[in-house]
Amino acid sequence: MATAQAALQTEGFQRALPANLTTRRYPAARSTDAVVALPGIAGPLQQLGQTMHYMRSEVVEDAGDPADYVYKVVSGTLRAVRLLADGRRHIAKFLTAGDYFGIAEGDDYTSGLEAITDCTLMRYPRNKFQTTLESDAAAGRQLFGQICRQLEASNHLLLLLGRKTAAERLASFLLSFCQHGNSEICLPMCRSDIADHLGLTIETVSRVITKFKQQRWISMQDASHIRITAPDKLEALAAN
Amino acid sequence: MATAQAALQTEGFQRALPANLTTRRYPAARSTDAVVALPGIAGPLQQLGQTMHYMRSEVVEDAGDPADYVYKVVSGTLRAVRLLADGRRHIAKFLTAGDYFGIAEGDDYTSGLEAITDCTLMRYPRNKFQTTLESDAAAGRQLFGQICRQLEASNHLLLLLGRKTAAERLASFLLSFCQHGNSEICLPMCRSDIADHLGLTIETVSRVITKFKQQRWISMQDASHIRITAPDKLEALAAN
DNA sequence: CGCAAGATTGAATAACCTCAACAGCTGTGG
DNA sequence: CCACAGCTGTTGAGGTTATTCAATCTTGCG
CATH class of the missing domain: 1.10.10.10 (Winged helix-like DNA-binding domain superfamily/Winged helix DNA-binding domain)
Known part of the structure; x- marks a missing residue:
C-alpha cells in the first residue's frame, strides 16, 4: 500500500508536460477570387465559395476561433487537431479532397485545421451556407450524408482507440x-x-x-x- | 532482443479472448400503439412514431441488423455498443431522454442498442423518416443539430480515449x-x-x-x- | 559541409491489464 | 427465517504493453 499512500499524499495524477508545441501560424493564405466549379456540390453554393491556398504546416483555423467559414478540401491533406491544456494532441481526422470542415460546429471551431501538405480549399461563409442548405434540398441531403459519414468514421475510431x-x-x-x-x-x-x-x-x-x-x-x-x-x-x- | 525475436517467430500480436459475452436477446418488447406527443419534435413526424418499451438488459437492435427504424429515447438509459471479432466491446454513447439512434446509419446499424434500465422509446420507420425530414424544414434542422451534437460528442470522446x-x-x-x-x-x-x-x-x-x-x-x-x-x-x- | 527535423532503436519505467480472491447485496428456495 | 448461489464491485499481486528518456541514424536543405 506504500505507493498508493504516496500518491495520495501528493494528490497523485500528475503528468509531465511535453516539450515541443511546434505548430506555428504562418503568413496569411493566398486567396484567388475566381469562382471554381466544384464537382459534387449543388449549383447555388458554388457562387458563395472562395478558393484558398495554404502551404504545408500552415494553420487554417485554430480551435476556439469563431466558426465563420465552412471549408471543402479541393486538394491536399489536412489534419483536424484537438489539444489538451498541457499540449497533448489528438488528430480526430485527416481531411482529403471532398471532405468538409466546419459544418457541425457551434459558435466556435472545436478543433483546429492545419495543412499537412500544400493544399487548396473552398471557403464558404457559414451563415450563407446554412440558409442555402435549407433552400437547396439536394445540397442539404449531400451535406447530411457528409456528416453521417463523419460520425460513422468517428465512432469507428472510438472503437480503435478504446479497445485495439x-x-x-x-x-x-x-x-x-x-x-x-x-x-x-x-x-x-x-x-x-x-x-x-x-x-x-x-x-x-x-x-x-x-x-x-x-x-x-x-x-x-x-x-x-x-x-x-x-x-x-x-x-x-x-x-x- | 530475445522477447521481440520470440514474438516475431510466432507472428506476435495475439490477444486472449475475454470469457464472458453475456448480452442476450430477450423476448420481444411491448409496443403500445398509442401515438404520443413528443416534446421537441415537429408535427408530421409524431404521426409516424410508435411507442416501445424495453426492459433492463434487453437488446433493441444488434449491430448488423438492417437499419429499418430510427429511435428516440423518451425515458431510461441505453448503450450504443460496438464489438470486435474476439468480443472486446466499446460503448460509443450512453443514450438518455431526447437522444436519437439510427439517424446516421447506412443500410445496417453499425452499433447495437441495448437497454441499461427499463426504458421507453419512440420508433419511426426509417424511410418515412427521411422523406418527412425533407418536407419539414424545422424537423430537418432539429435532426441536423442532433447529428452535429453527436459528432461533437464523439470527437470529444476521441480526445479522451486517445490522450487522457x-x-x-x-x-x-x-x-x-x-x-x-x-x-x-x-x-x-x-x-x-x-x-x-x-x-x-x-x-x-x-x-x-x-x-x-x-x-x-x-x-x-x-x-x-x-x-x-x-x-x-x-x-x-x-x-x- | 553542417545543421535541423524526422525516424529509428534501445533500455528502463510507468500505467494499465490480467488473474485471483474476497466482500456485499439480492433474490430464491427450503 | 436462513442458507446459498449469482452477480457486481473492490482489492491485491504480478505481468504486459506502451511510454519515457536517450542515443543514433537518415534526410533534406541552406
Whole structure:
C-alpha cells in the first residue's frame, strides 16, 4: 500500500508536460477570387465559395476561433487537431479532397485545421451556407450524408482507440489507405501525426511498423512510401 | 532482443479472448400503439412514431441488423455498443431522454442498442423518416443539430480515449453528469459499461474511483450514487 | 559541409491489464 | 427465517504493453 499512500499524499495524477508545441501560424493564405466549379456540390453554393491556398504546416483555423467559414478540401491533406491544456494532441481526422470542415460546429471551431501538405480549399461563409442548405434540398441531403459519414468514421475510431492494441491500430490505419485494391501507400503525414491520430507515441508507431516490415507484411521505400505485401495478415490484425 | 525475436517467430500480436459475452436477446418488447406527443419534435413526424418499451438488459437492435427504424429515447438509459471479432466491446454513447439512434446509419446499424434500465422509446420507420425530414424544414434542422451534437460528442470522446489517463477519463466522465451545478450523481450503468465506454477495465475504473474517494474528491453512498465534493479537483484533472 | 527535423532503436519505467480472491447485496428456495 | 448461489464491485499481486528518456541514424536543405 506504500505507493498508493504516496500518491495520495501528493494528490497523485500528475503528468509531465511535453516539450515541443511546434505548430506555428504562418503568413496569411493566398486567396484567388475566381469562382471554381466544384464537382459534387449543388449549383447555388458554388457562387458563395472562395478558393484558398495554404502551404504545408500552415494553420487554417485554430480551435476556439469563431466558426465563420465552412471549408471543402479541393486538394491536399489536412489534419483536424484537438489539444489538451498541457499540449497533448489528438488528430480526430485527416481531411482529403471532398471532405468538409466546419459544418457541425457551434459558435466556435472545436478543433483546429492545419495543412499537412500544400493544399487548396473552398471557403464558404457559414451563415450563407446554412440558409442555402435549407433552400437547396439536394445540397442539404449531400451535406447530411457528409456528416453521417463523419460520425460513422468517428465512432469507428472510438472503437480503435478504446479497445485495439498498437499493432491493430496501425494495421487498421494502413488498410484504410488501400481500399481500392492498390497496395502502394503514400502517407502524406509524419509519424507524429499518425501517433496523435492513433493515440500512440511516435516511438511505438515506428516500432510497430518495423515489426510489420520484419514480418514481411509490408515493405518500405522510405518512411512515407509503404507497400502492403500481406494484406490478409493486416486484415486479421485489424479485426473489424 | 530475445522477447521481440520470440514474438516475431510466432507472428506476435495475439490477444486472449475475454470469457464472458453475456448480452442476450430477450423476448420481444411491448409496443403500445398509442401515438404520443413528443416534446421537441415537429408535427408530421409524431404521426409516424410508435411507442416501445424495453426492459433492463434487453437488446433493441444488434449491430448488423438492417437499419429499418430510427429511435428516440423518451425515458431510461441505453448503450450504443460496438464489438470486435474476439468480443472486446466499446460503448460509443450512453443514450438518455431526447437522444436519437439510427439517424446516421447506412443500410445496417453499425452499433447495437441495448437497454441499461427499463426504458421507453419512440420508433419511426426509417424511410418515412427521411422523406418527412425533407418536407419539414424545422424537423430537418432539429435532426441536423442532433447529428452535429453527436459528432461533437464523439470527437470529444476521441480526445479522451486517445490522450487522457485513466484518472482523467473518469474525472471527465463523472463531471459530464453534473452539468447543472448539482453534485449528486446517480449512475445508471454498471462498472463494466463505464469501463467499456472509457476504454479501461472494470478494475481500473474501480481503483480510480477508490482513489478519488480516498482523496475526498467524491463520496459514495453506494456504487452508483456518487457525490462530487471537490469539483475543482476533478475539473483540473479532466483538463479540457 | 553542417545543421535541423524526422525516424529509428534501445533500455528502463510507468500505467494499465490480467488473474485471483474476497466482500456485499439480492433474490430464491427450503 | 436462513442458507446459498449469482452477480457486481473492490482489492491485491504480478505481468504486459506502451511510454519515457536517450542515443543514433537518415534526410533534406541552406
